[in-house]
Amino acid sequence: xxxxxxxxxxxxxxxxxxxxxxxxxxxxxxxxxxxxxxxxxxxxxxxxxxxxxxxxxxxxxxxxxxxxxxxxxxxxxxxxxxxxxxxxxxxxxxxxxxxxxxxxxxxxxxxxxxxxxxxxxxxxxxxxxxxxxxxxxxxxxxxxxxxxxxxxxxxxxxxxxxxxxxxxxxxxxxxxxxxxxxxxxxxxxxxxxxxxxxxxxxxxxxxxxxxxxxxxxxxxxxxxxxxxxxxxxxxxxxxxxxxxxxxxxxxxxxxxxxxxxxxxxxxxxxxxxxxxxxxxxxxxxxxxxxxxxxxxxxxxxxxxxxxxxxxxxxxxxxxxxxxxxxxxxxxxxxxxxxxxxxxxxxxxxxxxxxxxxxxxxxxxxxxxxxxxxxxxxxxxxxxxxxxxxxxxxxxxxxxxxxxxxxxxxxxxxxxxxxxxxxxxxxxxxxxxxxxxxxxxxxxxxxxxxxxxxxxxxxxxxxxxxxxxxxxxxxxxxxxxxxxxxxxxxxxxxxxxxxxxxxxxxxxxxxxxxxxxxxxxxxxxxxxxxxxxxxxxxxxxxxxxxxxxxxxxxxxxxxxxxxxxxxxxxxxxx
RNA sequence: GCCAACGUAGCUCAGUAGGUUAGAGCGUAUCCUUGGUAAGGAUAAGGUCACCGGUUCGAAUCCGGUCGUUGGCUCCA
Numbered sequence: 001x002x003x004x005x006x007x008x009x010x011x012x013x014x015x016x017x018x019x020x021x022x023x024x025x026x027x028x029x030x031x032x033x034x035x036x037x038x039x040x041x042x043x044x045x046x047x048x049x050x051x052x053x054x055x056x057x058x059x060x061x062x063x064x065x066x067x068x069x070x071x072x073x074x075x076x077x078x079x080x081x082x083x084x085x086x087x088x089x090x091x092x093x094x095x096x097x098x099x100x101x102x103x104x105x106x107x108x109x110x111x112x113x114x115x116x117x118x119x120x121x122x123x124x125x126x127x128x129x130x131x132x133x134x135x136x137x138x139x140x141x142x143x144x145x146x147x148x149x150x151x152x153x154x155x156x157x158x159x160x161x162x163x164x165x166x167x168x169x170x171x172x173x174x175x176x177x178x179x180x181x182x183x184x185x186x187x188x189x190x191x192x193x194x195x196x197x198x199x200x201x202x203x204x205x206x207x208x209x210x211x212x213x214x215x216x217x218x219x220x221x222x223x224x225x226x227x228x229x230x231x232x233x234x235x236x237x238x239x240x241x242x243x244x245x246x247x248x249x250x251x252x253x254x255x256x257x258x259x260x261x262x263x264x265x266x267x268x269x270x271x272x273x274x275x276x277x278x279x280x281x282x283x284x285x286x287x288x289x290x291x292x293x294x295x296x297x298x299x300x301x302x303x304x305x306x307x308x309x310x311x312x313x314x315x316x317x318x319x320x321x322x323x324x325x326x327x328x329x330x331x332x333x334x335x336x337x338x339x340x341x342x343x344x345x346x347x348x349x350x351x352x353x354x355x356x357x358x359x360x361x362x363x364x365x366x367x368x369x370x371x372x373x374x375x376x377x378x379x380x381x382x383x384x385x386x387x388x389x390x391x392x393x394x395x396x397x398x399x400x401x402x403x404x405x406x407x408x409x410x411x412x413x414x415x416x417x418x419x420x421x422x423x424x425x426x427x428x429x430x431x432x433x434x435x436x437x438x439x440x441x442x443x444x445x446x447x448x449x450x451x452x453x454x455x456x457x458x459x460x461x462x463x464x465x466x467x468x469x470x471x472x473x474x475x476x477x478x479x480x481x482x483x484x485x486x487x488x489x490x491x492x493x494x495x496x497x498x499x500x501x502x503x504x505x506x507x508x509x510x511x512x513x514x515x516x517x518x519x520x521x522x523x524x525x526x527x528x529x530x531x532x533x534x535x536x537x538x539x540x541x542x543x544x545x546x547x548x549x550x551x552x553x554x555x556x557x558x559x560x561x562x563x564x565x566x567x568x569x570x571x572x573x
Numbered sequence: 574g575c576c577a578a579c580g581u582a583g584c585u586c587a588g589u590a591g592g593u594u595a596g597a598g599c600g601u602a603u604c605c606u607u608g609g610u611a612a613g614g615a616u617a618a619g620g621u622c623a624c625c626g627g628u629u630c631g632a633a634u635c636c637g638g639u640c641g642u643u644g645g646c647u648c649c650a
Binding site for chain 2: 042050051052053136137138139140141142145146147151152153154156186187195196200248251253254269270272301303304305306307308309313397398399402419421423448482484485486487512513514515516517518519520521522523524530532534535536544546551552
């Protein structure tokens, strides 16, 4: 029954009812727009004094009384002229502005009780059908989404068909809050940000977070070398001449600049020009191609202060970047290779993903033939891999088509992660060449690609996805050895030493506390294996095994436990 | 960058009609305790109440500014 369309109508009606309530409580507000959105609805208002949280409660109460009176939603139509007159009379300047986009159309309105709004619909039959809603937050929003326009006050709310659905949604919000990587990052001692002393948007990786990162980096490097990539390093500081050649300087890319010996330098916001420098050190033959260069390149971008968010949106971050330089004829094979690599790496973390193909935008560089050739190669690669994809027409970058990948995390949120972009622009700007089999000099095709996007962002996503309980293979500590009393400490140290000798990560809880306390503490740290040793275990050369997920598993010989953990690590469990 | 809310110990939070030495829990340190699967006990240390300025006899509390955080908007090659 409650299809997407029904839910949409429900929420849209909720936004009308909210606007009606706001109108009643604050007669001077002017109406902006009020659509249904993915998780609810909002309405924008022009008002002299911003709304407060207390106002939300009052508005909710008012809404409930409108719902109680079961006002019917009635549709009626006016000509453009009549509509204009009507809205002028209502004194709704913003609505009048919207009307201008519909000059040659019949204009539809919806009326319920004393409230009438310019609206395409559809709506509920009457206000009494809104059973479950909640107002969530107040925010500023530019009129018509343009930062040059004035800022309106937006109220967000959500509505569902049933109270249970609403409650489930609110519970999910709470669950997301519990998993917040900023909270878990501090609790699990993974990273910190020192906004005041060291600057916002810059991440400090603690020892425990660094282990996770290092293990993933090693995996990433090995996998790339297996796939024919060469690892490189390039400088962070580059003279602006290079950013002028790349075009970033002219387009005022948000970079950091400094002056050295009278020359202007920029901190790199991306790695591609560096890789191009390496390419250009030799005359390349078609026989040398494809060249695949990979770098975990740390870049800095001057992001606006308001967009910074934990590890997910920062000013300094490390891209798992790579560039492939190839001939047009090699493009398909290279794309196939990249799609396979993405599948391997994302699959290791257990992520399902969805591909999106973005085609040529209105403003673009490059010839028609190139765009067609590249777009076809991307399509063909996706088809050959049997990868279903959604096409985003016109959403490509100005320099070439791209494929993006979005993953779904443990609580159903989607994150844009990997991206693969064909580039016709930079090879020309940097005059990159190779000598083809016909003896002619040609520009290679360049592919930019990142799988995690950035380590910082990926780490943030991983923390939230796993709720801090990292898979055994990349967990900061794989095992903690817990003595029951002080006299078992030496034995526990021996056990930890053996585990480490096997290439695993283990620590000993040496604190003078009871077993229950240490278990609780290890459990909170989400350590996969807790190995307990008392008199019995010492005597038998065993440890009692407790896993963070399954609890007490009983005693086992130390070597057996080590083998079991090793087996899981090998399988990236 | 824009709109709004917020900023008290390492963490989570009390504390305002402006009035001596600003509180609690967790965590930390020391001592007692040597305990068998999610918190044993005692004592102690720890705060320029974000910062700067103003109002006042007196400011954590009121006002202004700055910085930062949060939720949005814009942006996100």
